[in-house]
Amino acid sequence: MRYPAPKLPEWLDRMVPFDRSIVPIGDHRVHVMEHGDPKGRPVVLLHGNPTWGFLYRKVAQALSREGLRLVIPDLVGLGYSSKPAASFHAIDAHAEVMRGLFDALGLEDLVFVGQDWGGPIGLRALADTPTRVSGLVVLNTVIGPPKPGFRPTAFHRFAALPVVPELVFRGLGFPQRFGLSRVQGDPASISGVVADAYVEPLRKLRDNAAPLALARMVPDGPGHRSMPALERCAELIRGFAGPSAIVWGDRDPILGSVRSHVERSLPQATVTRTDAGHFLQEEVPEAIAHAIRDVATRIGKRPSRIPPRSP
Secondary structure: OOEEOOOOOHHHHOOOOOEEEEEEEOOEEEEEEEEEOOOOEEEEEEOOOOOOHHHHHHHHHHOOOOOEEEEEEOOOOOOOOOOOOHHHOOHHHHHHHHHHHHHHHOOOOEEEEEEEOHHHHHHHHHHOOHHHEEEEEEEEEOOOOOOOOOOOOHHHHHHOOOOHHHHHHHHHOOOOOOOHHHHOOOHHHOOHHHHHHHHHHHOOHHHOOHHHHHHOOOOOOOOOOOHHHHHHHHHHHHOEOOOEEEEEEOOOOOOHHHHHHHHHHOOOOEEEEEOOOOOHHHOOHHHHHHHHHHHHHHOOOOOOEOOOOOO
16 A cells, blocks of 8 residues: 655655655555666665665666666655654664565565665665565665774764753754765765755654664664664675675765775675765765666576575
């Protein structure tokens, strides 16, 4: 069952000329954009914090004629999906919603594309049904627990503090109002009407609990509540032998330095390094589209599962 998507402001509607709908999953409503061939191989493109499916619009347009079914959901709490309380936000909770969405849309033999929190949330959703995924494209994200000695960034250490982050994140709309351009290779890549598009879904105070809650999902030690879910992501990765690709923004101050760790975890992947920042979809959409196209083409040439490697 699907419902009509909420009406967008005219200026924003012109920027996402895709099929849009609301898919109910349990108590939540997931906003989904789709583009391309409805009968083509599914490609799920999942964003992270604090963006929404708008982030993939350039990638989707670059893949318009590839015969792929592009499925671009908004994470619950972000974009035009439902906005639950801060207590909802955990990897497993998000993954359960995404797993329900994959079931509802009949997504099988898919290519998964993940960036920021979209990476581990999508991988955790797929970990219980690993035969569903046939190809992977990894974009400035994590695909398992942090490496030993990991220390959260200043951004995430700030988010973990009491009281003050509530005022800054919720009261001032950080980071979507004034932080996104600062993590880009080219700050102008998120400016003007593009910057406005990231603010629009979270402009009401009651709707913007997710950015802080998602920031607090980042582990600060081995006992953090996100660690078991990240371990499950790593299990999926260790057993995956299908076509895969890494496209990385090396000028990302949040996850740029994680690339080598991701490469070691996914040694069969092709790697494309760029001068982009954290939201690399805004800066290098053609490189990402090329990686998706390549992975989709290579599916079927070898098995997608192998026995898990030792951790």
